[in-house]
Amino acid sequence: MRRRQRQRLVRGLLYASFLAAVAVLVLIGDWETVASEFFDLDTARGMFPEVVTLAARNTVIYTALAFAFGLMFGLLLALMKLSPIAPYRWLATIYIETFRGLPALLTIMLFAFGIPIAFQWQPPFGFAGAGVIGLIVVAAAYIAETLRAGIEAVPKGQVEAARSLGMSPAWAMVSVVLPQAVRIVIPPLTNELVLLIKDTSLLALLAVTATTRELTNFARVELFDAANATPLVIAGALYVAITIPLTQLVAVLERRNARSR
Amino acid sequence: MIPGDDDMDEPDRRPATAGVHAIEVEGLQKSFGPTPVLTGIDIVVDPGEVVCVVGPSGSGKSTLLRCVNRLEEPTAGRILIEGADITDPDADVDALRSRIGMVFQQFNLFPHLSVLDNLMLAQRRVRRRRKAEAERIARANLDKVGLAERAGAYPAHLSGGQQQRVAIARALSMDPDMMLFDEPTSALDPELVGEVLEVMRRLADEGMTMMVVTHEMGFAREVADRVVFMDGGVVVEEGPPGRVLVEPRHERTRRFLQLVR
Ligand SMILES: Nc1ncnc2c1ncn2[C@@H]1O[C@H](COP(=O)(O)OP(=O)(O)OP(=O)(O)O)[C@@H](O)[C@H]1O
Ligand SMILES: [Mg+2]
Numbered sequence: 342m343r344r345r346q347r348q349r350l351v352r353g354l355l356y357a358s359f360l361a362a363v364a365v366l367v368l369i370g371d372w373e374t375v376a377s378e379f380f381d382l383d384t385a386r387g388m389f390p391e392v393v394t395l396a397a398r399n400t401v402i403y404t405a406l407a408f409a410f411g412l413m414f415g416l417l418l419a420l421m422k423l424s425p426i427a428p429y430r431w432l433a434t435i436y437i438e439t440f441r442g443l444p445a446l447l448t449i450m451l452f453a454f455g456i457p458i459a460f461q462w463q464p465p466f467g468f469a470g471a472g473v474i475g476l477i478v479v480a481a482a483y484i485a486e487t488l489r490a491g492i493e494a495v496p497k498g499q500v501e502a503a504r505s506l507g508m509s510p511a512w513a514m515v516s517v518v519l520p521q522a523v524r525i526v527i528p529p530l531t532n533e534l535v536l537l538i539k540d541t542s543l544l545a546l547l548a549v550t551a552t553t554r555e556l557t558n559f560a561r562v563e564l565f566d567a568a569n570a571t572p573l574v575i576a577g578a579l580y581v582a583i584t585i586p587l588t589q590l591v592a593v594l595e596r597r598n599a600r601s602r
Numbered sequence: 603m604i605p606g607d608d609d610m611d612e613p614d615r616r617p618a619t620a621g622v623h624a625i626e627v628e629g630l631q632k633s634f635g636p637t638p639v640l641t642g643i644d645i646v647v648d649p650g651e652v653v654c655v656v657g658p659s660g661s662g663k664s665t666l667l668r669c670v671n672r673l674e675e676p677t678a679g680r681i682l683i684e685g686a687d688i689t690d691p692d693a694d695v696d697a698l699r700s701r702i703g704m705v706f707q708q709f710n711l712f713p714h715l716s717v718l719d720n721l722m723l724a725q726r727r728v729r730r731r732r733k734a735e736a737e738r739i740a741r742a743n744l745d746k747v748g749l750a751e752r753a754g755a756y757p758a759h760l761s762g763g764q765q766q767r768v769a770i771a772r773a774l775s776m777d778p779d780m781m782l783f784d785e786p787t788s789a790l791d792p793e794l795v796g797e798v799l800e801v802m803r804r805l806a807d808e809g810m811t812m813m814v815v816t817h818e819m820g821f822a823r824e825v826a827d828r829v830v831f832m833d834g835g836v837v838v839e840e841g842p843p844g845r846v847l848v849e850p851r852h853e854r855t856r857r858f859l860q861l862v863r
Contacts (some may be wrong), residue, residue, distance in 0.1 A: 429655075488608055494711075498708055498710040499710060499712065500808075501710065502697065502706065502711075502712070502769075503674065503703035503707070503709035503712075503723075503724070504696075505671055505673065505699055505702070505703075505774070506699070506700065506723075506724035506728060506776060507696045507697065507699045507700025507701075507724060507776065508696070508723075508724055508727055508728055508770070508799040509696055512727050512728075516727065517712055517722060517723075521712075521713065521714050522713045524714070554692060
């Protein structure tokens, strides 16, 4: 009884101090400034429709490209890392450790400036293309580790059963191990996809052309044009609007998977 | 020479055939790192023969069985499958394995596939059977183990006994020349053991060549043509079940039989 009472007292105090903090904020906050600087309707209106049809669209395209190719190269790296052939393992390990260790921005700049300057290389689609290549290179390293962990989480008996039926190592991997590994890695892969969506904002630091701007870049230009923070709020809302359906879709997929088990 | 070789003068139940042995294990040794597990095993299994391997935990029974289809790499010795050396580095291991059905203690069904697909996968990939033919054979084998009506179920929705019967049907769908069983009933609740043993008994009656690691002494006594008692990585004695299990010659065998009874 006394413990319950004490818990209730503590909780009451927490609520009270929370309400007090809100009250203080409401009283001393400069709400007119907040409204005009962060929620200015004219500034917001001026951003549409381009913020969706151009900027958000580019963000989605860059994410999709980086994820699709990252998945492909990531799978290749994961299989190399699990290979019985030692040099393959070394190569994969060096790659993964390097690009997980480097800041993503540094890798992106390597492909946007470093390699183009060193080798007079013209990245396809200019800086945007170079940026996406940088994202792919980074994503592949993270995805490879996730996939490797997923593959290793499939019980050894599964491969043994497949091999004992005469299946080759490749067939056992493709039709027995990978389908089970994919189910295991869906949650961590979603995480990586969401991180990737946000990482596309790093391309805002490259001088891309007007038509290849993604959300953050778009918001930054609008921010300085209007000398007003509203574009950040709009861009932020769009990021959330992109990520939430994704996480929900994956939750549905996971539940469906769980049922067939 | 292994102890118990003198059993060979006992009348063989089957006529001595001029044909090759189904399984011939010669001087098999296996170490895991510095730890010797099998230290010189010689076993012959003839076509149509049922050999039960019994022995205390850790005596190397699973290791022996896994060497026979080369899921484990032998350290020394030879293993001939119908005359073909499966330990030969140039051997077509996948092709040889596809003629050796294997049933595991933990069933190792593919959880992402329906029962029918579990039975069809290797038929399609390894035997290259057309879909209709593979399905016909799969259904015939499901019928044989009494699970015709569960073709569409997923393994997780079956009892342990049903899963093990599906695993047997999966192995049979490859039309193997011989079957290896590694404690097929050890993971089952006692009331489910009988249905699996019944399927195995019928298989033996049909003339399947079988090598069965088991703790089910009743099964060994009634079904085996020959019982092999292993302890400490060697064959201690072997012979007809009526002899080895009823009046063992070796003290170790006697002690083991007292323990399992
Ligand atoms: N992959 C492995 N690595 C190292 N040691 C192993 C490995 N597999 C088996 N062993 C060891 O080899 C010995 C024999 O194992 P094995 O599984 O063949 O025995 P078993 O007769 O099948 O026993 P059980 O009745 O418990 O199944 C054990 O001491 C075990 O610890
Ligand atoms: Mg064992």
